[in-house]
Amino acid sequence: ERAVQTATEAAAVLAGLHADRAGLFDGQPTAHVEAALAQAIGQAVAGRDAAQAAVSRAADVRNRAAGQEQAARSARERADADAAEAARALNDALAEAGLDATEARHRLGFGERWLSDEGAALDALTAALREAGVRHDERRAQAEAHAAARPPLPAADEGDAPSCPPSSDAPEAQLAGAETALRDARTALADLAARLRADDQRRSEGAERRTALAARRLQAAPWLALKELIGSADGSKFRGFAQSLTLEALVAHANAHLQELARRYRLRRVPGAGLELMVVDRDMADEVRGVHSLSGGETFLVSLALALGLASLSSNRVQVETLLIDEGFGTLDPDTLDIAVAALDALQGQGRQVGVISHxxxxxxxxxxxxxxxxLGGGRSRIETVTGG
Structure with missing residues (x-):
């Protein structure tokens, strides 16, 4: 009898344990629960692996961006060094020519008209020099002829007064004046020729430096453009650039879904405002509106289009497989609700999981x-799956 009683009590305890387990697992067999847990663990591991792969790709992108930034910084340093070397060479050339930068810029600013005038002045001085040379030769020949034709003076006793007046010094004075004018003209001509040669040399050097500077600027242009694009030290420019590309793609996908959800509206990025969006109202002659001016239902449709666009974005190995929508359908009229549900059904037909939380x-x-x-009351609830509404 005691053994029977013990067996009865053990059976009662076992039955209670079975009842408790049935309450815990909603009446499902342990094998089914274990299989479900194993599947959930597998999905979690797969999600973790995907997240680790995404982190690895992000690290690769960051490393490449850092390398590009370092290359751009090195190129800029080389360009600065070349510019400093060119400035030193220019200063040396100016010092050798005895000019300062202001005077050099002033002389380089002379145009073709100034060169033509200087050339004409040089030609005039050359002609004057030739004319002065001819006059000098003529005066010398005249002086020599006059000296040869002059009769000899008669001999006179000491103390006698001269019988004729002394000869004039006019030819010698004219000859000395012509020689002086000739020397002055030659000096002026040599000075102008030296100035022209120095100006030609400076112009040639300036043209070479301008050509070298243009080549340096052309070589540095891609690096300067890269610096303007992603050259910030904290990486904010590159991050904003990458986000803007993603936003462009997201807006394109969202507008494709808006064609079905709300043909009246089209999304567009705000120019010069980074990652902000605005709405183009087609029914109001493409009036541009802020997203905050939309009604509750319109805001939900635009948000749904963005969510669907985000689900459409994918890369080579990462794809958004699940879309969860929490409330928001209560603001839609029946026709718009049909359109939204049809869009979600189409998304589910593409192999994605769509979850909707709604009352x-x-x-x-x-x-x-x-x-x-x-x-169930008492702070408890029951979760159940229902098929077919």
Whole structure:
């Protein structure tokens, strides 16, 4: 009898344990629960691996950006060094020519008219020099002829007064004046020729330096453009550039979905405002509006289009597989609700999982597979899966 009683009590305890386990696992067999847990663990591991791969790719992108930034910084340093060397060479040339930068810029600013005038002046001085040389030769020949034709003076006793007046010094004075004018003209001509040669040399050197400077600027242009694009020390410019590219793609996908959800609106980036968006109202002659001016239903449709666009974005190995939408359907009229549900059905037909959290009865009736949460009282709830609405 004691053994029977013990067996009865053990059976009662076992039955209670079975009842408790059935309450814990909602009546499902342990094998099914274990399989579900194993599947959940596998999905979590896969998600973790995908996240680690994304982190690795982000690190690669960051390392490449850092390398590009370092290369751009090195190129800029080389360009600065070349510019400093060119400035030193220019200063040496100016010092050798005995000019300062202001005078050099002033002389380089002379145009073709000034060169033509200087050339004409030089030609005039050359002609004057030739004319003075001819006059000098003529005067010398005249002086020699006059000296040869002059008769000899008669001999006179000492103390006698001269019988004729002394000869004039006019030819010698004219000859000395011509020689002086000739020397002055030659000096002026040599000075102008030296100035012209120095100016030609400076112009040639200036042209070479301008050509070298233009080549340096052309070589540095891509690096300067790269610096303007992603050259910030904290990486904010590059990050903003990458985000702007992603936003452009997201807006394109969202506008494609807006064609079905709300043909009246089209999204567009705000020019010069980074990552902000605005709405183009087609029914109001493409009036540009802020997103905050939309009504509740319009805001939900635009948000849904952006979410669908985000789901459409994918890379080679990462794809958004699940879309969860929390409320927002209560502001839609029946026709718009039909359009939104059709869009979600199409997205699900592409192999993605779509989850909707809503208390709208009209929407609940349209969802084929539902996960319902029922309150049991006492702070407890029951989760159950319902198929077919």
């Amino acid at each position: 709208v009865p009209a929407l609940v009736e349209r969802i084929g597979v539902q996960v319902r949460v029922r309150a």
